[in-house]
Amino acid sequence: MLTKNLRQKFIFLVVVIITSVGLTGCFKGEVSVDVMPNGSGNISFAIGMTQQAKALLTKQSAKTPQDTSQIFADEFGATEDLKITSWIDGDYEWTKAEKKFASPDEVNNILNRNKLFKHFTLTRSHGLLRDVISLDAEFSPLDDNTSGNDLGVDASTFIQMAFSARLPGKIIETNGLRDKNDPNRIVWNMASSQPVSIKATSGAWNWPVIFALSGFLLLLGVVTIGGGGYFVYRWSRKNKALKASDPVIAASIPAIDFTELGIDKLFSQLNEKVLENKGKVETGPGSIALIWKNSLNQEKRIDIKAAADNRISINGQVHPSTKKETQEGIVDAFRIQVKK
Secondary structure (H helix, E strand, O other): OOOOHHHHHHHHHHHHHHHOOOOOOOOOEEEEEEEEEOOOOEEEEEEEEEOOOOOOOOHOOOOOOOHHHHHHHHHOOOOOOOOOEEEEEOEEEEEEEEEOOOOOOHHHHHHOOOOOOEEEEEEEEEHHHHHHHHEEEEEOHHHHOOOOOOOOOHHHHHHHEEEEEOOOOOEEEEEEEEEEEEEEEEEEOOOOOOOOOEEEEEEEEOHHHHHHHHHHHHHHHHHHHHHHHHHHHHHHHHHHHHHHHHHHHHHOOOOOOOOOHHHHHHHHHOOOHOOOOOOOEEEEEEEEEEEOOOOOEEEOOOOOOOOEEEEEEEEOOEEEOOHHHHHHHHHHHHHHHHHH
């Protein structure tokens, strides 16, 4: 991530030192991209060098950058979100610069300006249930980045450069090396004379959409089941009511001969001799009634209907359907009506 001029001078000095004192593996570097499901993330560039290499570089040229963080500031720009950290790991002293990016286009612009890559393309494709993150890039050979090295020194002997990407979701395919401690992290190592192809694809579930769709389907299922249950309940209640009324309907069928029981004759006698023909007899399916009005113009009546089990109902009182019981029931009902 060094600017072109600084990188060339820096590596040229390293080549001179290597050929002079025989140092190998004195520099390490890693470019890292950490992508979030929404396409944003972090990009970082870390440089590690041994204390011996750092001391020799400082001794060889006063123009060599003493503060590596200044190199990162020149490359990324001195922005507020640029974070620079340093640490020591074994023989190497590391300095790392980190910067957030809001979209794949932003990280593409940064890395396509850098000479470490021939091209760099990170894309995010939206799907209804799953988003797909794709990475297609190519590492330039190390020899292409050692302009000024005409001494025939293999750059890989003193520089170990790698690129790593952490992609969200499940890694679908890649030509890189999987990190056994982090299945979402993939690593590619830069070669000396050949470009290195970088390809990876991952799928990240769109959980907000999935939760919203699941909630809608659950609500639809509840409404459907509830509506079906209510329909079944109403149908069963209606069917139950119809079944409960079946005996009454069956009992109302005129299976009893009122004439044979002497009801017609008894009503006629009461109307003629007691009511002085002021009443009337009404008949219907399975029913017969004597209706009249008293001196106060109040309606009085004796209603007789067929009932279940070969019985009859006289003003709501059930009697056996025999001639004697029927006549006694009518006389009792008449007395009650007259007394009222």
